[in-house]
Amino acid sequence: xxELDPAMTRLFSTxxxxxxxxxxxxxxxxxxxxxxxxxxxxxxxxxNFDVIIVDFPxxxxxxxxxxxxxxxxxLLDQRLSASGYAVVQTTSPLVARKSFWTVVTxxxxxxxxxxxxxxxxxxxxxxxxxxxxxxxxxxxxxLPVGLRFLDVKSLPLLFDFPxxxxxxxxxxxRLSNQVLVYTYEQEWGQVVH
Numbered sequence: 001x002x003e004l005d006p007a008m009t010r011l012f013s014t015x016x017x018x019x020x021x022x023x024x025x026x027x028x029x030x031x032x033x034x035x036x037x038x039x040x041x042x043x044x045x046x047x048n049f050d051v052i053i054v055d056f057p058x059x060x061x062x063x064x065x066x067x068x069x070x071x072x073x074x075l076l077d078q079r080l081s082a083s084g085y086a087v088v089q090t091t092s093p094l095v096a097r098k099s100f101w102t103v104v105t106x107x108x109x110x111x112x113x114x115x116x117x118x119x120x121x122x123x124x125x126x127x128x129x130x131x132x133x134x135x136x137x138x139x140x141x142x143l144p145v146g147l148r149f150l151d152v153k154s155l156p157l158l159f160d161f162p163x164x165x166x167x168x169x170x171x172x173x174r175l176s177n178q179v180l181v182y183t184y185e186q187e188w189g190q191v192v193h
Contacts, residue, residue, distance in 0.1 A: 001026070001031060001032070001033050001034065002034045002036060002038045002041050003033065003034075003035060004035065004036065004037055004038070005035070006035040009026060009033050009035060012026050013026040013027055013033075038054075038056070038067060038072075039066055039067060039071075039072055039075070042072070042075040042076065042078075042079060043075060045079055047079070048079055048080065048081045048084070049079055049080060049081060049084060050081050050083070050084040050085075051084060051085060051086070051087075052076060052079065052080060052084070052085075052086035052087075053086070053087055054067075054076070054086060054087070054088040054089065055089045056068070056089065058091050058184060058188075059091075059099075059180050059181050059184050060181070060184065060185070061181065062178050062181055064181075065173070065178045065180055065181040066175060066178075068103055068106065068173050068180050069106065069173050069174055069175050069178070069180075070106050070109050070110050070172055070173065070174055071174070071175050073106060073107050073109075073110045073112060073132075074110045076132075077110055077111065077112055077134075080132075080133065080134070082134060083133075083134075083135070084133060085131055085132065085133040085137060086131070086132050086133065087129055087130070087131050087132075088103070088107070088129065088130045088132065089127070089128075089129055090103045090104075090127075090128040090129060090130060091103070091127070091128060091184065091188075092124070092125060092126055092127055092128060093116075093118050093126065093128040093161065093165040094118075094125070094126040094164065094165050095125070095126075095187065095188065095191055096183075096184055096187040096188055097164075097165060097168060097187070098168055098170055098183050098187060099180060099183045099184045099187055099188075100116070100128045100165075101167050101168050101169075101170040102170040102171060102172075102173055102179065102180050102183055103128075103130065103173070103180065104116050104130055104167075104170070105170040105171070105172055106172050106173040106180070107130060107132050109172040111134075112132040112133065112134070113132065113133055113134065113135060113136050113137065114130050114131070114132050115130065115131040115132075115136070115137035115159060116128065116129070116130045116159070116161070117129055117130070117131070117158040117159045118158060118161065118165065119158055126165070139155050139156070139159070140155075143155070170183075
């Protein structure tokens with residue numbers, strides 16, 4: 001787990017209510033916590049990973065926006081094993097459609113294969129994610145028993161974008177342009193105001 005703020009990992013490792021909520025996951029002997037900037041950490045890391053889960057705050061400023069650039073995704077690609085996949089939380093393809101597709105376009109610009117999908121998240125609304133890897137992603141023909149919200153029949157629907165969320169042309173988000181920060185601000189600014 002790479003997390004910039006040591007106070008956050010300390011809080012979620014020690015607070016009784018939070019450790020109950022996360023089922024003491026941060027106390028697992030299998031987990032190594034690294035308190036560092038994810039971009040800088042990836043620049044120096046040499047280990048490859050079969051699965052990478054990226055859950056950054058939305059790109060509301062340039063410091064966070066750098067984590068959504070082609071430079072960051074090129075580093076992520078270097079750390080992903082040949083048969084591995086990463087999943088990246090993006091933003092709402094419904095509210096911030098161009099921002100969402102900017103992230104997808106940026107990932108593709110470094111040679112990653114993308115499988116964008118969306119799901120309704122109760123605390124966020126319609127939200128977007130992208131599975132990336134060096135080979136096409138194929139979802140499983142079966143799922144674990146006992147899932148409450150997903151079944152084999154509905155799984156393909158996550159990868160289907162209706163017209164109001166369908167792909168739109170987008171620029172590559174680079175360190176030199178940070179176009180995503182501007183686009184995100186414009187789209188979400190319309191909702192807030």
